Amino acid sequence: EGPTAKLNTLPKPLSLPLKSTALLCIDFQKDFLDVGGFGHALGNDVTKLADECLPGAGKLLDAARKLPLAAIIHTKEAHREDLADCCEMKLCGPRCPPEDKRIGQVMVEGMGRLLVDGSPGNDFVDAAKPLDGEIVVPKPGKGAFFMTGLNEILRDKGVSHLIVCGVTTEVCVQTTMREANDRGYECVLVEDATASYIPKFKASVIEMVRSQGGIVGYTVEQAEEVARAL
Ligand code: TIU
Numbered sequence: 001e002g003p004t005a006k007l008n009t010l011p012k013p014l015s016l017p018l019k020s021t022a023l024l025c026i027d028f029q030k031d032f033l034d035v036g037g038f039g040h041a042l043g044n045d046v047t048k049l050a051d052e053c054l055p056g057a058g059k060l061l062d063a064a065r066k067l068p069l070a071a072i073i074h075t076k077e078a079h080r081e082d083l084a085d086c087c088e089m090k091l092c093g094p095r096c097p098p099e100d101k102r103i104g105q106v107m108v109e110g111m112g113r114l115l116v117d118g119s120p121g122n123d124f125v126d127a128a129k130p131l132d133g134e135i136v137v138p139k140p141g142k143g144a145f146f147m148t149g150l151n152e153i154l155r156d157k158g159v160s161h162l163i164v165c166g167v168t169t170e171v172c173v174q175t176t177m178r179e180a181n182d183r184g185y186e187c188v189l190v191e192d193a194t195a196s197y198i199p200k201f202k203a204s205v206i207e208m209v210r211s212q213g214g215i216v217g218y219t220v221e222q223a224e225e226v227a228r229a230l
Contacts, residue, residue, distance in 0.1 A: 005229040009188055009218035010210045016188070018230070022071040022159045023064040024180075026144065026166025026173050028057060028128035029076050030121045033167065036108030038077075038115045041101040044197035049167055054127040056193030056223035057165050061128065063227035070157045073150070074130045077172060078117035078138040079103060085140040085147065086115075142172045145179040154185065161186045163226060164217075165193030170201040177209060177216050187217035190226055 005016040031037035032049070039046045064072050079086045083104050091103055101107055103115045112119025117138055130136050139148045154162075162185050166173050173194050177187045189209055196202040209216040220226060 005226070007188065007218075007220050007226060007229055009220045011214045011218070014186075014188060014218045014220075016161050016163070016229075018067060018069060020070050020158050020160040022073055022154065022157065022162055023060055023069055024144070024162045024164050024166070024176070025057060025061070025072070025074045025128055026164065026176055027075055027077050027168075028054070028124055028166060029078075030111065030123060030125055031077065031115055033125050034111070034121065036111045037121050038103070039168070039197065041097065041107050041114055042095070046197065049195040049197070050125070050127075053165065053167060053193050053195035054125065056190060057128050059223040059227045060163060060165055060190060060193055063230045064163075065131070067230055069230075070159045071153070072130075072134040073137060073153070074124065074128070074134060075137045075139050075144045075148075075150075075166070075172075075176070076117075076122065076124065077115060077140075077142075078122050079115055079140055081113075081116055081118065083116075141175075143175040143179040144172070145176065145183065151183055159185065161188070163188055163190060165190045165223070167195055168202075169194045169196040169205045170198070171196075174205045174209070174216075181216050188226075189217060189219045190223050191219055191221050193223045 002019040007014045032039040111121030144150050164187050206219050210219045
């Protein structure tokens with residue numbers, strides 16, 4: 001019952017029930033999109049992500065804000081100041097970054113401590129900033145359901161379907177979609193509102209999500225199409 005948005009998704013068309021659909025924006029933070037952030041400290045070229053996914057994310061946010069969707073939720077990968085929620089393996093595990101490029105260090109003046117909540121560089125990029133009334137979920141891991149109240153928030157709001165966008169496609173976005181799928185949420189990944197440092201991994205995730213009849217969820221090419229349908 002209620003209005004639906006019909007999408008030309010793969011592996012088959014999907015009808016989103018608006019009353020129980022949430023927009024989930026994953027980690028649109030300076031730490032991943034800007035030079036001097038955590039993604040940069042990991043050795044990635046971060047300069048292409050913004051142009052690839054922020055226009056699409058903006059279209060989804062604009063459209064969702066005009067409707068009563070069940071919720072608009074923004075996650076951010078953010079550790080406590082004392083790093084008590086950052087395990088040793090993440091802090092200085094196998095990838096063994098130099099001391100000055102670890103979580104909690106200041107790599108670039110003005111960005112503050114890498115991946116620490118409250119640091120300027122840990123904040124959202126301007127193009128995807130949460131508005132008052134939207135939900136912000138800080139998370140210490142890659143998946144948005146790990147050590148957060150996200151499942152309870154979604155249950156409380158009666159959410160059954162998630163429109164998913166964010167960065168990076170194969171790390172926090174894919175992990176979150178798999179967690180959501182296991183918990184019974186139907187997910188649709190918006191291809192031009194997500195990006196990766198490694199383009200072939202983004203392409204692979206899109207293929208993987210919708211393979212085997214939609215083993216993890218659905219994909220749709222353009223935010224524009226979702227915005228028009230909402
Ligand atoms: N490294 C990388 O691609 N991503 C992350 O570490 N976190 C998120 O994807 N948000």
